[in-house]
Amino acid sequence: MxxxxxxxxxxxxxxxxxxxxxxxxxxxxxxxxxxxxxxxxxxxxxxxxxxxxxxxxxxxxxxxxxxxxxxxxxxxxxxxxxxxxxxxxxxQTLPPALRAWYQEIHHKMQLQGVKVSQQTSKPRYKELAKLLKTAFSELDKVFTKQWF
Incomplete structure (x- = not known):
């Protein structure tokens, strides 16, 4: 690279x-x-x-x-x-454990009706950052507390 x-x-x-x-x-x-x-x-x-x-x-x-x-x-x-x-x-691409966590957060945010970008097969840290920023800004603290 x-x-x-x-x-x-x-x-x-x-x-x-x-x-x-x-x-x-x-x-x-x-x-x-x-x-x-x-x-x-x-x-x-x-x-x-x-x-x-x-x-x-x-x-x-x-x-x-x-x-x-x-x-x-x-x-x-x-x-x-x-x-x-x-x-x-x-x-850098996410390691397997973080990739699974990224996919879980992405799926749960979609279920909550939050508009998120298309999920990629090999997410990088920049995609994780965008997803987490959206999660903290769009979702309430009760929902995000389960991940942290």
Whole structure:
């Protein structure tokens, strides 16, 4: 599965906005923690990269420009790593146990009259995210509580 880097970043951003940020999912999936860390790093790391590079160059002098740039690049790479992980994860097919759970939730939502997308034979994490987001937004807490 060869995918471009920009495609991974785009998929990661879409997955980050699609995944339902519900605490019930925190114990089952790492996405909750990765998304929170990625959002935090998107906000904090660029200023920290500039500040750290500037501080190193200012404190140690011009001979440490390569080290300052390297540390700044490291800090800038952290949000990109989170987006890449999310993009890769969104395109992975669900393992058999999760696939059965996805199919069960999809079937029960159809029985409740919720309009859901067509079920695929090999669902990926991005389809699970869309289904869970729909479940949390369309169904009441009593109905979703049985799954978590």
């Amino acid at each position: 060869s995918q471009s880097m920009t495609g991974l970043f785009k998929d990661g951003q879409e997955y980050m906005t699609t995944w339902p940020m519900q605490k019930q999912l925190n114990a089952i999936f790492p996405e909750y923690r990765v998304i929170n860390a990625t959002k935090f790093s998107i906000r904090v790391m660029p200023p920290l990269a500039v500040l750290s590079a500037f501080a190193i160059i200012n404190f140690y002098g011009d001979s440490f420009i390569p080290q300052g740039i390297a540390i700044g690049a490291f800090f800038l790479s952290l949000p990109m790593q989170g987006l890449m992980w999310l993009g890769h994860r969104s395109n």
